[in-house]
Amino acid sequence: MSFKSPLEGIDEKFEMIQILNEDGEMVNEDAMPDLSDDDLVELMRRMVYTRVLDQRSIALNRQGRLGFYAPTAGQEASQLGSHFALEKEDFLLPAYRDVPQLIWHGLPLYQAFLFSRGHFHGNQMPEDLNAVSPQIIIGAQITQAAGVALGLKRRGKKNVAITYTGDGGASQGDFYEGMNFAGAYQAPAIFVVQNNQFAISVPVEKQSAAKTIAQKAAAVGVPGYLVDGMDVLAVYQVTKEARERAINGEGPTLIETMTYRYGPHTMAGDDPTRYRTDDMDDEWEKKDPLVRFRKYLEGKDLWSEDKENEVIEKAKEEIKAAIKKADGQDKQKVTDLISIMHDKLPYNLEEQMEEYKEKESK
Amino acid sequence: MAQMTMIQAITDALRTELKNDENVLVFGEDVGQNGGVFRATEGLQEEFGEERVFDTPLAESGIIGMSVGLSTQGFRAVPEIQFFGFVYEAMDAVSGQAARMRYRSGGRWHAPITIRSPFGGGVHTPELHADSLEGLMAQQPGLKVVIPSNPHDAKGLLISAIRDNDPVIFLEHMKLYRSFREEVPEEEYTEEIGKAKVKREGKDITLIAYGAMVHSALKAAEELEKEDIDAEVIDLRTVSPIDIETIVESVKKTNRAVVVQEAQRQAGIAASVVSEIQERAILHLEAPVLRVAAPDTVYPFSQAEEVWLPNYEDIVEKAKQSINF
Numbered sequence: 142m143s144f145k146s147p148l149e150g151i152d153e154k155f156e157m158i159q160i161l162n163e164d165g166e167m168v169n170e171d172a173m174p175d176l177s178d179d180d181l182v183e184l185m186r187r188m189v190y191t192r193v194l195d196q197r198s199i200a201l202n203r204q205g206r207l208g209f210y211a212p213t214a215g216q217e218a219s220q221l222g223s224h225f226a227l228e229k230e231d232f233l234l235p236a237y238r239d240v241p242q243l244i245w246h247g248l249p250l251y252q253a254f255l256f257s258r259g260h261f262h263g264n265q266m267p268e269d270l271n272a273v274s275p276q277i278i279i280g281a282q283i284t285q286a287a288g289v290a291l292g293l294k295r296r297g298k299k300n301v302a303i304t305y306t307g308d309g310g311a312s313q314g315d316f317y318e319g320m321n322f323a324g325a326y327q328a329p330a331i332f333v334v335q336n337n338q339f340a341i342s343v344p345v346e347k348q349s350a351a352k353t354i355a356q357k358a359a360a361v362g363v364p365g366y367l368v369d370g371m372d373v374l375a376v377y378q379v380t381k382e383a384r385e386r387a388i389n390g391e392g393p394t395l396i397e398t399m400t401y402r403y404g405p406h407t408m409a410g411d412d413p414t415r416y417r418t419d420d421m422d423d424e425w426e427k428k429d430p431l432v433r434f435r436k437y438l439e440g441k442d443l444w445s446e447d448k449e450n451e452v453i454e455k456a457k458e459e460i461k462a463a464i465k466k467a468d469g470q471d472k473q474k475v476t477d478l479i480s481i482m483h484d485k486l487p488y489n490l491e492e493q494m495e496e497y498k499e500k501e502s503k
Numbered sequence: 504m505a506q507m508t509m510i511q512a513i514t515d516a517l518r519t520e521l522k523n524d525e526n527v528l529v530f531g532e533d534v535g536q537n538g539g540v541f542r543a544t545e546g547l548q549e550e551f552g553e554e555r556v557f558d559t560p561l562a563e564s565g566i567i568g569m570s571v572g573l574s575t576q577g578f579r580a581v582p583e584i585q586f587f588g589f590v591y592e593a594m595d596a597v598s599g600q601a602a603r604m605r606y607r608s609g610g611r612w613h614a615p616i617t618i619r620s621p622f623g624g625g626v627h628t629p630e631l632h633a634d635s636l637e638g639l640m641a642q643q644p645g646l647k648v649v650i651p652s653n654p655h656d657a658k659g660l661l662i663s664a665i666r667d668n669d670p671v672i673f674l675e676h677m678k679l680y681r682s683f684r685e686e687v688p689e690e691e692y693t694e695e696i697g698k699a700k701v702k703r704e705g706k707d708i709t710l711i712a713y714g715a716m717v718h719s720a721l722k723a724a725e726e727l728e729k730e731d732i733d734a735e736v737i738d739l740r741t742v743s744p745i746d747i748e749t750i751v752e753s754v755k756k757t758n759r760a761v762v763v764q765e766a767q768r769q770a771g772i773a774a775s776v777v778s779e780i781q782e783r784a785i786l787h788l789e790a791p792v793l794r795v796a797a798p799d800t801v802y803p804f805s806q807a808e809e810v811w812l813p814n815y816e817d818i819v820e821k822a823k824q825s826i827n828f
């Protein structure tokens with residue numbers, strides 16, 4: 142005899158949630174978030190602003206004025222829709238591509254630029270910002286998120302920890318460990334996997350035999366949702382519900398957002414034509430989160446070209462000012478770095494502090 | 504002979520061994536279709552197929568753990584860790600498992616794995632993309648740690664590493680990948696693991712270095728020559744095990760030594776070399792053996808790396824300090 146495979150029927154359980162289709166049409170009225178007109182406009186404003194920031198960052202990088210940068214265009218709905226569901230006091234653990242969420246959570250723009258430029262002040266989160274700096278090691282933030290969430294729970298806070306990773310990140314052991322820990326403690330964590338189809342050059346199909354990443358949560362007893370990551374309303378609503386469950390003591394949630402990065406992996410020499418086709422790019426650009434939401438808002442008379450241009454101009458101005466501020470920052474010193482190594486410096490670093498003070502004074 | 508950069512020489516060594524031995528497998532993140540983020544495996548998947556050269560899921564501990572498992576099936580795994588700072592993710596698989604495979608099985612199993620990885624600083628990377636963790640690896644019994652300083656050695660040493668029946672950590676300094684070309688034989692050849700090379704003969708002082716610092720030491724030697732100091736330069740090439748014979752022989756001649764590493768000063772390769780020298784040749788020394796190393800901080804945010812990294816001037820200064828002792 143042969144037993145029925147437990148995998149049978151699993152795919153139907155993880156169908157993609159969508160509220161606005163590619164043409165900006167409402168396809169799931171029941172799921173429509175409870176957002177005011179102002180909120181809807183604010184969501185659009187943030188997406189447009191972030192798209193401009195991405196374009197400017199790429200340009201600055203090409204001029205040699207930025208440094209490390211991981212492009213974000215295509216992922217705005219996924220990043221900002223999920224972030225919009227949070228409260229200021231919620232704790233954010235981003236990855237290197239998630240600088241936009243940090244900015245909208247309160248990181249001054251000039252610090253984001255300093256992060257890119259490899260200046261430690263770019264990693265120094267302001268006191269009122271509940272966040273750690275973007276994680277470079279794929280997956281490390283995920284187990285930490287379980288710890289932040291457990292801490293929030295033990296402190297009796299009505300807040301969540303939210304962390305982001307990519308489709309590649311979902312292959313790391315830390316991914317399972319983080320979800321499993323949060324599940325075991327029913328800690329208020331939200332794990333967002335932005336499935337942009339590639340981990341640098343490796344397509345998501347090569348990462349795993351699982352058809353969705355969302356279903357990986359089921360193995361640790363945590364609900365996993367697959368969401369259209371180009372649909373800002375769907376991402377928002379799923380995250381909002383995850384947050385409510387979390388603060389009501391119902392434990393963590395995994396959210397997989399189906400999305401795409403239009404640009405290269407980072408600006409450090411990645412060439413997407415080695416692993417993607419133009420057809421694939423075109424197909425995804427048709428799903429663009431801004432185009433879709435713009436259509437929806439224009440249909441409701443909430444958005445216009447003028448409004449959009451206003452946002453673009455404002456973004457450009459603020460970016461320019463922030464770059465100027467970043468330019469004015471004192472150059473990074475080795476002695477600064479020595480001073481932040483320990484609470485109290487051991488003898489070797491004390492000696493080296495003197496040595497480098499002298500070197501730097503030359 | 505052909506003119507090759509170090510990265511080309513590495514690709515050439517991989518190609519040579521993929522051809523020579525059907526048990527050789529090359530894999531890692533972005534190693535297949537993309538040819539590696541530094542293009543070290545460029546064209547190899549096309550030439551040898553996806554069964555021999557392939558992309559893995561994104562998990563370093565999986566990559567090295569799987570390499571250990573493949574060893575039991577007679578394969579020679581040549582995994583890539585995309586940047587060596589990511590080896591922390593795989594530390595158990597590397598140090599706890601691969602390094603101990605022969606030992607813990609009483610010789611029943613062994614792990615002929617060559618872990619290749621870019622390392623070293625000076626190329627403005629984000630956090631954990633530029634560390635010098637060779638000291639950490641050298642601390643682990645059961646591992647050999649090889650660090651070439653030029654294209655010729657890179658090819659010969661990598662072929663030796665792949666043929667070695669025990670795990671070898673093969674570290675490729677990112678700054679050297681494309682910094683210069685040199686003549687590299689097209690045919691196969693090996694360079695012996697565990698053997699240093701005298702890069703420049705001299706009688707007044709021995710400068711011992713490895714990786715990118717070999718070039719700084721050579722430059723320092725040129726500077727010192729202007730002041731009539733005749734420096735000998737040794738390229739360690741393997742930092743575990745260290746070729747102590749070549750070093751001691753040189754020190755017996757020059758009576759002075761400076762050991763150079765790009766890594767932080769604390770508990771490093773240079774410290775091992777210094778203690779070996781004083782144990783074996785103290786009566787030949789005219790001055791304490793000095794070290795040039797980076798300060799004991801975490802690898803700096805990229806804006807500070809130029810000042811942080813040791814350079815040839817630091818070597819000149821220490822050499823003079825030794826001479827004037």
Ligand SMILES: Cc1ncc(C[n+]2csc(CCOP(=O)(O)OP(=O)(O)O)c2C)c(N)n1
Pocket residue numbers: 238277278279280306307308309310311335337339340341406532561563585589592
């Ligand atoms: C532990 C670790 N391994 C490898 C890398 C190198 N690396 C940086 S990004 C990346 C791909 C990540 O893909 P994914 O998780 O899908 O996120 P995306 O970049 O697509 O947003 C890799 C392999 C790293 N930073 N950390």
Ligand SMILES: [Mg+2]
Pocket residue numbers: 307308309335336337338339340341
């Ligand atoms: Mg991805």
